[in-house]
Amino acid sequence: MENSCLRPIDRNGKLLCPVPDNYTLKEAELKLGSSLGLCFGKAPTPSQLFLFFAVGSDIQPGTEMEIVVEETAPVSDCLKLMLEKSGLPGETWHLRKMDWCYEAGEPLCAEDATLKELMICSGDTLLLVEGKLPPPGFLKVPIWWYQLWEPSEQWKSHQNDSSCAPSRGGGWGAASTQGAPGNMPVEVSLLCVGDVEISEDATLADLKSQAIALPPLSDFAVPSPAFLRAWTVESKRPGRLLRINQQRLKDYKLGRRTEVCLEPLQKEENLGPQDVLLRTQMRNPAERTYAPALDLVWDTARGWTARSLRQTVASFYSLPVEKTEIAKYFPEKFEWLPLSGRNQQVTKRKKKKKQDSLQGPPYYLKDGDIIGVKNLLVDCDEDFSTIRDDAGKEKQKQLALGKKRSQGALRVHSSSAEGPARPRGPEASLSIHVGSFQ
Incomplete structure (x- = not known):
């Protein structure tokens, strides 16, 4: 048993870092019901790091490799060891640390720096990415x-x-x-x-x-x-x-x-610091479609207000301001949020009207945003959406429903694996006496 170690197993069945032999259960963060695997190989010493690594930035679960290195080893030595273990030829590779969303993060540019100096810890995942890093600067x-x-x-x-x-x-x-x-x-x-x-x-x-x-x-x-x-x-x-x-x-x-x-571009462009570039599209009435997009440069020198933007859009399309309605499109949600320009907020202290800024919630307007335009002279429908938006929302709904079902099945499986629930103790009455403080 000298060449073996204990490794915790997560809910997905993945083996985590080996537990050092001198750790207590509390230090190893092992709790009642934790799963452990008896694995071949010695646990890392206090001066060593147990690292996962994978090739490329598109990580597939279960494809990670493992390596034990000294925490004082420079990045260049760690890179060589990983290349040897993965059997990759050549010297045009570099290391990146995987970020919190399981994608390639910042590259480890300082090849002479040690893993400890770069705050690499046991259990971290490094990515072998092809391509030589450019020189400093x-x-x-x-x-x-x-x-x-x-x-x-x-x-x-x-x-x-x-x-x-x-x-x-x-x-x-x-x-x-x-x-x-x-x-x-x-x-x-x-x-x-x-x-x-x-x-x-x-x-x-x-x-x-x-x-x-x-x-x-x-x-x-x-x-x-x-x-x-x-x-x-x-x-x-x-x-x-x-x-x-x-x-x-x-x-x-x-x-x-x-x-x-x-x-x-068709012509030169020199945007100022107060100019915002927007993609505007005129809605086709009764068709739930939009005309081709046109670029609109909005000068926000007078403020980031919906009223100002509405006036700019109306002038751009040669429409009466009071007959122009606009909305921002959120493509990730397939939703349109109207910008009426009529919402005004009264502050109690200053006793004056203040218009909301489109830079803040819920609009967060920025360069490149899509703005739908509606001509109320010919289109009185309050809806800005398209058939494509309906299909997108339905797909998102089905995906959310499927995820909810899979999570429910996983909870049922976990509860059945843990055995029957412990019986609750008998309930006891509780009396509270409040004294008189008169």
């Missing part, structure tokens, strides 16, 4: 091409392929926002075109210039970087708009995980 930025129309079947099959490239048949400006599908809110397709290694002291314009030189974009005659919008990529969708071409990348605080997508 440089960024390796994956570049995506931003499309706003419905992708073809060929594009759909290549959206996750690193060799994908935009179609070259439409010429420059083919990705105008006016090409968005008319029967649904804006659909976004991000197509990977390659990586750019660039200094943190370079400007956003430098990044755009280097991205244009990538082979998949070589056929596009881009007049200047001002004809490209740059967005960060968040949850596989455009996130933050990078608006100032002459600003340094260091000032944007992109980090080493940031990916950037580029959107081609």
Whole structure:
């Protein structure tokens, strides 16, 4: 039994870190009913770390490998040991720590730093990711091409392929926002075109210039970087708009995980710090569909109020303000939230009216948001939704119902495995006497 150890087992049947031999049950956080496995191999010493690791950023449960290393080992030595154990050739690999949502987190850039200095603990999962890290002071930025129309079947099959490239048949400006599908809110397709290694002291314009030189974009005659919008990529969708071409990348605080997508424009654009870029779509009455999307630049110098935005949208579409209704679209929920512009809040202390800011709850308005527009002269329906929204909500409902059923079945299985419930003791009466304090 000298070459064996005890390892806790979680509810999913996964073996956790071995329990050190000198630990008490309290130190090992073992409770009544905990499951333990008697496994081959010695438990790590107090100066060692027991780590899980996997290859790639797409982790499948049960595919993790295990390794025991000294906590004083540098990242470079840990990387070599993991490469040897996994049988991977070459030196173009780096380590990343898995974040709280089980995705690849920040890379371990300081290869000379020890695992202890980087606060790596037993039980952590490290990811072996292909690709050499850029030298200090440089960024390796994956570049995506931003499309706003419905992708073809060929594009759909290549959206996750690193060799994908935009179609070259439409010429420059083919990705105008006016090409968005008319029967649904804006659909976004991000197509990977390659990586750019660039200094943190370079400007956003430098990044755009280097991205244009990538082979998949070589056929596009881009007049200047001002004809490209740059967005960060968040949850596989455009996130933050990078608006100032002459600003340094260091000032944007992109980090080493940031990916950037580029959107081609028909004309130069120079957005100010108070300008907000919105995608507006006019609702087709009685059809529950929307016209192609149009970009609207909203100057918020007068405040982030619904009334101001409503006036801007009405002027943009040449409609009377009182006959214009707008709503923000939440694609993850398939819901539209009306922005009436009529909600006013009276503060008791200042005794004056104050309009709610669209930056705060529940709107959280930002660059790139979809705004539905309704002409009340021809469309009196209060609903902003589409048939696609109905289908999306129904699918979410079915998924939630299935998850609830599976959790219920798991609770039933757990309770049956633990045996019958303990009988409750007899109930006793309780009397409370309150004294008189008069």
